[in-house]
Amino acid sequence: MSIEWYIVLSSLLFATGAIGILIRRSPVVILLCLELMLNAGNLALIAFSRMVGNQEGQVFALIVMVVAACEVVVGLGLIVAIFRRKLPLDVDELTELRG
């Protein structure tokens, strides 16, 4: 099987995630979309790793998974905190950091 299919699938996943982040307003969904983008990256890494024939890409993928896990922890923590403080769960209304 040639590598193109993997890359196309990875690109589609990435684009889906990116578009999701841009058009959705719920923080939970944005977090999901971020995961989607990270895993698109993972897919590409593993595909290339197979193509080149060594394990470095797979090591990277594992590291990305760890980072993704951490990011989910922080992100979900933030969402819970927002919820507890009875703030709107809508990223467009959370504009405290406006300069």
Next chain:
Amino acid sequence: MSATAWAWLVLLFPLLGSITIGLGFRVLPERAAGAIGTAAIALSFACGIATLLTLLGEDPEARHHASSLWDYASAAGLDIKLGIFVDPLSVFMVLVVTGVSTLIHLYSFGYMGSDRGYRRFFSYLNFFVFSMLLLVLAGNFVLLTVGWAFVGFASYALISFWYRRTTATGAGMKAFVINVVGDIGLVLAAFLIFRELGTFDYEAVFTKAPEVFAVNEWTITAICLLLLLGAFAKSAQLPLHTWLPDAMEGPTPVSALIHAATMVTAGVYLIARTHVLFDLAPTAADVAAFIGLATLLVAGTIALVMTDLKRAIAYSTMSQIGYMVVGVSIGAFSAGMFHLMTHAFFKALLFMAAGSIIAAMANRQDIDEMSGFGRAMRFTSAMLLIGGLALAAFPGTSGFFSKDEILAYAEARGGMYVIFTVLGYVGALLTAIYTFRLVFRILPGVPCKEAQELIETGHVVHAEPENPATGEVEDTDVGFPGSEHHIADQNGPMKVAMGVLGFLALVGGLVQIPGVDDAIGAFLEPVFHDSPLAEVHPTVGAEWAGLGIGGAISILGIFIAYFFYVAQPATPAILIQRLRPIYTLFVNKWYFDELIDFLVVRPALAIGRFANRTFERFVVDGLVNGTAETVRGAGGIVRLVQSGFVRSYALLLIAGFAGLALYFLLASS
């Protein structure tokens, strides 16, 4: 132990004392602070004696030692050591400084007893002694400058000791600024010496200078004139003298120690120390001598009319330093140093007696209000009389021998130097008159209110916390003195200190009687014998003739003062009426303050205001505000991006990465 080891110990004790009291002022009991301070200086004096004995055990020609603890800077031809130089001259100064300081510390132990800044006072005082010793023991011009600046600071701190008094802080600043003018002269002189000779070290400079410079070459003259600027600012010679009378705002022991006995004589020491350079620049030496002469006459005339007790004595100090400057400038080195020593004795004594009287007067210093203290305070009066006799050079006292030795030397040198002898005797007459003017107005007569109270009840009148100069009420809550001091008649330590000084002021001159003994001249001889001026020696006959004239003038002056102030007390007022213009000139101190104000202070202020209005407003403010505006404008643009919308950040991020990816794609293909 070697002489230098003892000399290092001389330096160590006051420093330790100052640090101990300065750091421990919260835990140390008051009296302990005073005891530590006094003991530190006494130990230092003992080490000074040990240095002297070690030095006396050596061959006279070998009595000079340099010693260094470590190198400050040693690179590119620069070699600055933390080094001291021990020779008869520096040891002589060490002994005078530590000896008189010990007694003044003892006096302060009693006098300042009720002051709330007692520990601070002793810490400063010990620091001053350390700085002064550093100045006299320094082995190179760099360390000399350090000591020079340190004593300037110590003087500032002690003049402004009662820091809630606006007059005191003002006087402190004035003294500091004028002293810094002198420091600049000294520093520039050191730079010039380094440029010409490539070294700062005393011994190297003094051996190289005669090889490098021709006599009266402009560089050596410039060096000497710059040194004189430093010396004159420190020693209160014309026209840099105006700080000294104002410095009397400080506590009286400070006036006795710094502004009479030790610091103000640093200029005299400097000229004597660098006499090798002055021998090469006779013109500069003559300038120094004439300024000294002018100072001694001008200050003498002002002292005639001052009614403030301490200021009158301060002008007398200036006048006596004038004699010393004349002495060391015309070549009477050992005579000048001898006068420095005897002056330290009797002037410190006079200030101590004045402090005791001022304490009894509830801090008022106007001699118009004082009278009849002769019966009220017998001990203080006796000491005032002894100090006065020595200052007036009454036959037999210490001032008698020292002053006339300078004048006899000037006469022996001949030529135009005879003028110093003649005008020196005029100054001596003034000295006798103004000294006994003070004595006759304070001691005899009907006791004033305060003296009366002292006679009847034995109590010192209670002082109101007010500034004697302005009458301004003072804040006693913040450790301000409450201006209560002790009088010598009721205080043991003060009595001891004054008694010892009184003894020295009476007999201190006996170490050097023409034709009989020559202790100081012989001791200092190795320092000065290479000077061509050391060849000049007045004959014993001439010296005794000079002593005779001096004694006669002294007695005449005392008699004139007696006539004016005791026998015919109405005459001074008539004289003032007759000689109104001269009196006005003297009372206004020859208008030196006004002159300096007009020539220096006002132009400086005008330049400052002009710069404030134009340069400051447009250039400095423009630069600062312009920078701020630029940053603010740039920030305004960047702020637009910080919208707070998470999704717009994400869009920017994605667009950015997409742009980058596109760029690399295009670039690689």
